[in-house]
Amino acid sequence: DVQLVESGGGSVRAGGSLTLSCVASLNGVSSVRMGWFRQTPGKEREGVAAIERDDNTAYADSVKGRFAISKDNAKSTLYLQMNSLKPEDTAMYYCAAEHPRSRPQSALTRLSPDGYDYWGQGTQVTVS
Numbered sequence: 001d002v003q004l005v006e007s008g009g010g011s012v013r014a015g016g017s018l019t020l021s022c023v024a025s026l027n028g029v030s031s032v033r034m035g036w037f038r039q040t041p042g043k044e045r046e047g048v049a050a051i052e053r054d055d056n057t058a059y060a061d062s063v064k065g066r067f068a069i070s071k072d073n074a075k076s077t078l079y080l081q082m083n084s085l086k087p088e089d090t091a092m093y094y095c096a097a098e099h100p101r102s103r104p105q106s107a108l109t110r111l112s113p114d115g116y117d118y119w120g121q122g123t124q125v126t127v128s
Helices: none
Strands: 004-007 011-014 017-025 034-039 048-053 055-061 067-072 077-082 091-097 121-127
Touching: 004 091, 017 034, 017 091, 017 121, 034 067, 034 077, 048 067, 048 077, 055 067, 077 091
Parallel strands: 011 121
Antiparallel strands: 004 017, 017 077, 034 048, 034 091, 048 055, 067 077, 091 121
């Protein structure tokens, strides 16, 4: 199985920034789709950002222009740079990855939990 470990969450004032990291137990992260999701109590898990094998990216409308997803293949690490944070960004943030042997998936599943096979434990982001 693929292990994903997130870090970088915390508490920040509105307008501030945070960078989340996700280390994957993969031999590089360039060959799999990876994404960031968030969830608040009582709500469904929401796709925030995704990056494909070919580096194409996708963002939820609510974070476009404020968040940026990137990856460092040498470090097997996925990042989420979050700027201009708002209180409504408060959530548990999860890193996700598809199975390394997955066939290429539809772009429609980039921000859907159905497009991923492995999940991290989450890191809390609180914006006040």
